Amino acid sequence: MSTLNSTPKLCHRCTKDRLTSACDGCHVSFCVKHLTEHQQELYQTIDNISEENDSLKRELSQRGIEKILLEQIDTWEKETINKIRSTSKTARTDIKQLTEESTNRLISIMNKLSNELHKNQKDHQYIEDNLNRWTKQIEELKKELQIPPNIESFLEDDSTIVRLIKIKSSEKIEPNQTDPSPQTESRRENRSSKMAPSSTSPSDSSAALNKSESIANQSSYTAVIQISHAT
Numbered sequence: 001m002s003t004l005n006s007t008p009k010l011c012h013r014c015t016k017d018r019l020t021s022a023c024d025g026c027h028v029s030f031c032v033k034h035l036t037e038h039q040q041e042l043y044q045t046i047d048n049i050s051e052e053n054d055s056l057k058r059e060l061s062q063r064g065i066e067k068i069l070l071e072q073i074d075t076w077e078k079e080t081i082n083k084i085r086s087t088s089k090t091a092r093t094d095i096k097q098l099t100e101e102s103t104n105r106l107i108s109i110m111n112k113l114s115n116e117l118h119k120n121q122k123d124h125q126y127i128e129d130n131l132n133r134w135t136k137q138i139e140e141l142k143k144e145l146q147i148p149p150n151i152e153s154f155l156e157d158d159s160t161i162v163r164l165i166k167i168k169s170s171e172k173i174e175p176n177q178t179d180p181s182p183q184t185e186s187r188r189e190n191r192s193s194k195m196a197p198s199s200t201s202p203s204d205s206s207a208a209l210n211k212s213e214s215i216a217n218q219s220s221y222t223a224v225i226q227i228s229h230a231t
Contacts, residue, residue, distance in 0.1 A: 013037075069167075076165050083162065106144060113137055 009020045011031040020029040023038060030038050113134060120130065 073165065076163075080162055106141065109137070110141065 009029045010017055011020055011034055012028045013034040014031060016031065018031050020031050021035050022029045023035070025042070028038075116130075117134065120126065
């Protein structure tokens with residue numbers, strides 16, 4: 001849109017004193033020829049912005065960020081499960097080994113006691129001191145059999161085995177969204193998102209061109225996978 005000047009003014013481009021019209025957007029005066037060129041430039045700028053916006057839409061539908069992030073989560077899941085299985089296998093092996101060692105120790109004591117008893121029975125040697133000692137050994141063996149081996153499992157304070165995975169997001173909002181509603185802000189906090197207002201660089205052209213360029217400031221979303229040590 002333009003407004004016809006009541007008095008002749010210099011054209012902003014050809015600098016000739018002739019009948020001019022002022023652009024309602026940038027308030028600069030142009031002659032008829034250059035006003036038409038100026039309007040065509042604005043139309044072309046809008047077309048370019050629209051084409052870029054359509055191109056961004058196509059890029060957004062094809063970028064496959066969700067697939068990449070999900071693949072990273074799948075990889076983390078498999079690695080974590082493998083580490084847990086490996087640690088569990090080691091723990092089971094240790095328990096089996098310690099249990100066998102405890103059992104073998106008791107068997108060794110019992111075999112030794114059996115040999116002594118058989119020898120004394122064969123030789124008909126029944127000394128009271130030996131009988132008391134053997135009786136005491138039998139009582140000790142009974143107690144050990146009633147009490148489980150001194151083996152226990154515990155959770156080691158080590159976060160290198162399993163690490164937690166978190167999803168964080170950062171968003172760029174449009175300039176007219178500097179005062180988000182409480183409901184919107186609550187949703188962003190629940191998603192652990194960080195909000196950063198987008199900035200637009202000043203243009204040396206008209207105000208109408210600045211207004212058109214603001215259309216290109218679309219909101220963006222970036223998701224980041226963060227793997228942290230379990231606490």
